[in-house]
Amino acid sequence: MKLNKELSVLFNTVIVSKVTLNNQGDLLKVCLYSDHIIPYAAIKKATAAIKDSLFKNKNISVKLLQKYSLTGNYNLRVLMDVYKDSLQAELDDRDHRLSAAFRKADFIFSNDSTMNIVLPDTTGNHLKEKELIELLEKIFTERCGVDAILSVSYKPKETVEKNADEAMISRRIAAIAANAGILTAYSSETVENVGADVGAEATVAPAGAVSTEGTVKKIDRENRRALVRSDNPNVIFGREVDGEIIPMKDIVGEIGEVVVHGMVVATEERQIRNEKTIYFFDVTDFTDTFHLKIFVHNDQVKELSGKLKQGAFVKLKGVAMVDDFEHELTIGSIQGIQSIKDFRTPREDLAEEKRVELHCHTKMSDMDGVSDVSTIVKRAYKWGHRAIAITDHGVVQSFPEANHVWDDLWNAEKKKRMENGDANPDPDDFFKVIYGVEAYLVDDLKKCVGTELDETPIDASCVVFDLETTGLSAVSDRIIEFGAVKIKDGAIVDRFSAFVNPGFPIPFRITQLTSITDDMVMDADPIETVLPKFLDFVSGSYLVAHNAEFDTSFVRKNCERQGLSYDFNHVDTLMLSKVLLPHLAKYTLDSVAKDLGVSLLNHHRAVDDAECTANIYIKLCEMLKDRGITNLAGVGKLKMDTAEFVKKNRSHHAIILAKNNVGRVNLYKLISMSHLFYMRRGKPCVPKSLLMENREGLILGSACEAGELYDELLHGANEAEIARLVDFYDYLEIQPVGNNMFMILSDKHENINSVEDIQDVNRRIVELGEVFNKPVVATCDVHFLDPEDEIYRRILMAGEGFKDADNQAPLYLHTTEEMLKEFSYLGYEKAKEIVIKNPNRIADMCDKISPVRPDKCPPVIENSDKLLRDICYNKAHEMYGDPLPEIVLERLERELKSIIGNGFAVMYIIAQKLVWKSVEDGYLVGSRGSVGSSFVATMAGITEVNPLSPHYYCAKCHYSDFESPEVRAYAGRAGVDMPDKVCPVCGEKLIKDGFDIPFETFLGFKGDKEPDIDLNFSSEYQSKAHKYVEVIFGAEQAFRAGTIGTLADKTAYGFVKKYYEERDIRKRPCEINRILQGCVGVRRSTGQHPGGIIVLPVGEEIDSFTPVQHPPKDENTITTHFDYHSIDHNLLKLDILGHEDPTMIRKLQDLTGRDPLTIPLDDPGVMSLFKNTDALGITPDDIGGTPLGCLGIPEFGTDFAMNMLIDTKPQAFSDLVRIAGLAHGTNVWQGNAEVLIKEGKATISTAICTRDDIMVYLIEMGVESSHAFSIMENVRKGKVAKGKCSQWPEWKQEMLDHNVPDWYIWSCEHIEYMFPKAHAAAYVMMAWRVAYCKINYPLEFYAAFFSIRAKAFSYEAMCLGRDHLEKSMAECKKRLADKSTATKKDEAMLKDMRLVQEMYARGYEFLPIDIFRVSARSFQVIDGKIMPSLTSIEGLGENAADQMVEGVKGGPFLSKQDFRERTHASTTIVDKMAELGLLGDLPETNQISIFDYFNQV
Secondary structure (H helix, E strand, C coil): CCCCHHHHHHHCCCEEEEEEECCCCCEEEEEEEECCCCCHHHHHHHHHHHHHHHCCCCCCEEEEEEEECCCCCCCHHHHHHHHHHHHHHHHHHHCHHHHHHHHHCEEEEEECCEEEEEECCCHHHHHHHHHHHHHHHHHHHHHCCCCCEEEEEECCCCCCCCCHHHHHHHHHHHHHHHHCCCHHHCCHHHHHHCCCCCCCCCCCCCCCCCCCCCCCCCCCHHHHHCCECCCCCCEEEECCCCCCECCHHHCCCCCEEEEEEEEEEEEEEEEECCCEEEEEEEEECCCCEEEEEEEEEHHHHHHHHHHCCCCCEEEEEEEEEECCCCCCEEEEEEEEEEECCCCCCCCCCCCCCCCCECCECCCCCCCCCCCCHHHHHHHHHHCCCCEEEEEEECCCCCHHHHHHHHHHHHHHHHHHHHHCCCCCCCHHHCCEEEEEEEEEEECCCCCCECCCCCCCECCCCEEEEEEEECCCCCCCCCEEEEEEEEEECCEEEEEEEEECCCCCCCCHHHHHHHCCCHHHHHCCCCHHHHHHHHHHHHCCCEEEECCHHHHHHHHHHHHHHHCCCCCCCEEEHHHHHHHHCCCCCCCCHHHHHHHHCCCCCCCCCHHHHHHHHHHHHHHHHHHHHHCCCCEHHHHHCCCCCCHHHHHHCCCEEEEEEECCHHHHHHHHHHHHHHHHHCEECCEEEEEHHHHHHCCCCEEEECCCCCEHHHHHHHCCCCHHHHHHHHHHCCEEEECCHHHHCHHHHCCCCCCCCCHHHHHHHHHHHHHHHHHHCCCEEECCCECECCHHHHHHHHHHHHHCCCCCCCCCCCCECCCHHHHHHHCHHHCHHHHHHHHHHHHHHHHHCCCCCCCCCCCCCCCCCCCHHHHHHHHHHHHHHHHHCCCCCHHHHHHHHHHHHHHHHCCCHHHHHHHHHHHHHHHHCCCCCEECCCHHHCHHHHHCCCCCCCCCCCEEECCCCCCEECCCHHHHCCCCCCHHHCCCCECCCCCCECEEECCCCCCHHHHCCCCCCCCCCEEEEECCCHHHHHHHHHHHHCHHHEEEEEEEEECCHHHHHHHHHHHHHHCCCCCCHHHHHHHHCCCCCCEEEEEEEEEEEEECCCCCCHHHCCCEECCCCCCCCCEECCCHHHCCCCCEEEEEEEEHHHHHHHHHHHHHCCCHHHCCCCCHHHHHHCCCCHHHCCCHHHHCCCCCCCCCCCCCCCHHHHHHHHHHCCCCHHHHHHHHHHHHCECCHHHHHHHHHHCCCCCCCCCCCCHHHHHHHHHHCCCCHHHHHHHHHHHHCCCCCCCCCCCHHHHHHHHHHCCCCHHHHHHHCCCCECCCHHHHHHHHHHHHHHHHHHHHCHHHHHHHHHHHCCCCCCHHHHCCCHHHHHHHHHHHHHHHHCCCCCCHHHHHHHHHHHHHHHHHHCCCCECCCCCCCCCCCCCEEECCEEECCHHHCCCCCHHHHHHHHHHHCCCCCCCHHHHHHHHCCCHHHHHHHHHCCCCCCCCCCCCCCHHHHHHHC
């Protein structure tokens, strides 16, 4: 039988004294004999391990009986101290009544062996008193062998209210009685309504229920249809609700009629037959949640949903029952729903003088804080606090949102003040947000020596020593062994070793660690005898130790206790190793010893560790001498501030607050440096040296128990060290006892065993504040807003693997009175000072600052205005001649005036440089968004979409036609839709151009809308475009746009569900959905925008705008620390996106040699692909019924898009643009244009397809232009559809007044997102070129598609012939038909298979892979066929394929073994390639038999 490591250590020295099996053979008893206490949890685990290992499938129980032989240091008092928790756990399993009594008891000792158990005075405890005493006496005396005299007394009785369980039972009895037909349970009115939903054809009473009249009353039809059947205006549904409200958590079964109240947290409507709708709604009373439903007529839904909506508080009556459909407990047969006020009692801060919280975490503290910063700021303001500090762990990413909230609060206050006569309100006397961080501070100011200015030679006499102790605190723990070695001139000359009797039992974990037992120290001298001997031994020497602060602190403290002098300098080999051995991952004594080749026997025994440390120090001294360091002063000058040193040292928490704008920038510098250079296991560390360099404008606080001051106090640091730390901080911090209660239960804090111990540490910090004149502030260390919110943090911590997740500290925002009560043990005046006076004093030291600069700072390119104008006019003259046609000149001048006048020219020039560079390098660029609405962008070469109205122009003589009737007939469409014409002047074929897109779509009617120039670069070229930005502005001026990844609904659902499942707690999905909302939005990671580049103007520092950082696992990229949305109002963001369309076009150009710009956009064959398959020479039956030739064409190759094409029947290029707009919108086609077109109310030409349609159409109908623009903006953003546009009723009436059809307005009201026409046009132009190649260059088209766009191509499934493909397709469809087996890969594979099927149908084939001609990643056209890439073989990745191609360059292969060795291919891949026949007849190995040899000869 094997035990895990933990159990193995505990049971290593345990003796099995006896094993017995009872007569029935079903109980095995194992008697254990041990010299140390074994916790009950370990006994349970060992019992389970024995049962699982020996009797897994047998009906045999195992019981471990314990007998302890403890040293004389144990008595009843000591035993209770170390064994109480274990006893509680044992009683929990034995008897819940005994367990409850023991848990609530107080234990009072009159001496070391006499204990009085004080129990609550209840009947149950009186009944169990004797049993409890007998059990404890048996455990103490027989099991543990200590004397125990026990007695019981009782606490005074307290008045209690009626037990809630009794009320529950009463309700259940009443419900059962009602269902059994007892007349008093239901009134006749109740019987009439129970089981009836409004809208049902008849009212149904519960089974067996009897009315006073003996029959069920009938309700007239009009009353049945009424949504509300009460005169009470608060009734939403049915009748008025009366009855006692029951908490939802108490509804544990079908208990009959109940009345509940709660808040509506979710709603859903589902139409069914007979003009009815099921209205679903989730209601919570914050103890639980129910998913409810009622049936209403369709015409009642609007009225109901207006009142029974998310956020509404209601009271309702119904019957607790299991829903037959969803099989969940619900409240059905709802008789009435009534609107009520919020029943929750809000927490308020009613103190006259208010506190200020200086330590507060938000959801930006990684998986730790669970409150939105907006909610926190609003709460502090509502409570009347003068300020609140935001201090997330290592990040400042909540600052922008906090500032937005402050702006909203101030604007409301400003308006109020102005209404009250204050003409110039001053924000400086208003509530403020203090911006800070809880930093991970690393002390790199510590030196390797205690006293730096010590000229003592390193070869002088020194004593290398080590101690073993009972714990980590020099104050409360004791030394149990000294080990010391004296070194002189680099050689060991003497040794010292002694045990010390600590006077109390050695903790078991110390015995585990050191192997020192109570018996070994029982007869040793006390410290009062041993310490003077040790001091004599070290006299005249300096000290050396590994982690010297620890060992010297114990010696100092014991010298202090005995009044002995301590005047020794020391060298710390731990710190010295970190400087001299930077390559090590860790610096434990055994790790350093191993690296230096030093022997270490009996690790964690003082004498052996000292000997080892001595030999280490001798070697380190040799390394020091190699550096020219010969004395301790030289050792003290060794630098500790390297990045590697900082990342390998322990960090402590510290609060850093920005005092003013200088401090804000310095804070951002610290954040940037910590993220870029000092990231340690996900924690951005701040070296103290860096902090000191940037301390101006910052205020430093000592933080929580994880701060270094608290830590050193716990571990008994000497007074000089404490003084050094206190002096470093501007203020000291203490927190409520509850925050640190975990230390009482933790083995890491052995000297904290009671509330009083925690209070004593706080008292000590207060005392230090008085001595050193440092303000002491009380903080909450806020991680959630209210006490009940702890569940969200508990769930997240459990999901992250924290074992103590369920032991949440009260880390909520306390009121002033709550904090004064917390610290009342300090006395009222002192409590008031630390809770109110000092935090307000710190707040007063901080200016009101904005964390994000409000000013706009675009980059500067010299003469950009003139440069843009010259470029545009040169291109316009090249196209349209000189002078320009009036329509061209007017549009160009109007745009240039707006662009240059608003300072946007530089943005155009940047885009122009990037596009021209990409085109110069052979890659077309596609424009995104509405930039194609700008004629200046067209003339500057930024986009190829020409927004002018359709027109003809002659490239030779510059004739143009914008105004002829036949041209104007194409208004709103595309120039390429027009028929071909020749120039009437010179006879050349005229060029057709123009998409009729208004400039105002891009920059608005005032021309001051911020331009958003998004560009689609080839995915192959994207990184080069990014680098070119650095060429334009300089590498230090361009940063990737940062993003923040937060917990999404789906992930949060998994966290919540897993949490309750692991605890065997059943939660309904609706309750999980409620709880997960408290977890959603918590920061989980950071990232980068796929193409966003933030450009910093020359002369500006990025840290004045935002800190910067590396994205995860990418130290070559620097992103903004703030989400880019927070700073894109003042710094330029370029969207340089990677897209497959330009890559596909470039691939086709390489394969065909055809310049894509020469492909005509009016080819009738291409247009036919969107109508049928004729141009491909195949029928739909050849390709599985696919009716169109669109497979593989961007934008139009999906079934969704093809169905849209079939419904809309496009006839021209402009129709395709409109269809692309429909396809990319949300609620634009489905349930909108689709319906209107099928009903004949609209056509593809009149339906709303792109955002521009709205503005252009409304202006044509006479709506005022600025109103038309605003309507377009609000509709296309979904504000109208979501009910977030307050002006919609006014605009709707204006539209009606101008004869806009009802169907058009209805369409506007359903749109949630719309595509710009320019974006759609750019996409269709790219798609058209690809479609042209599909017809005219078929092999090249398929090779390009499979190389770039295929997502799940499989050589095995697709390249072995048409019959094999059809079989593979059938298998794939079968998998997809079964939801349990369907995968995303199958979906992608079927898409690729359909195109392969089409290729085969057209008569084209694959060429088997030839390993000497194949490309790693690209499909090739060879000998009229297509050779797949190596990556088409399943399981063969890109890197492996690259290596294979490289290995082939060495010539023919001798064998499969040779192939594997040269190409680094795995055996699996080689076997697969051989199976596919791709390796010919290569033998397995390089060796050949003699028969093979003679056959070859």
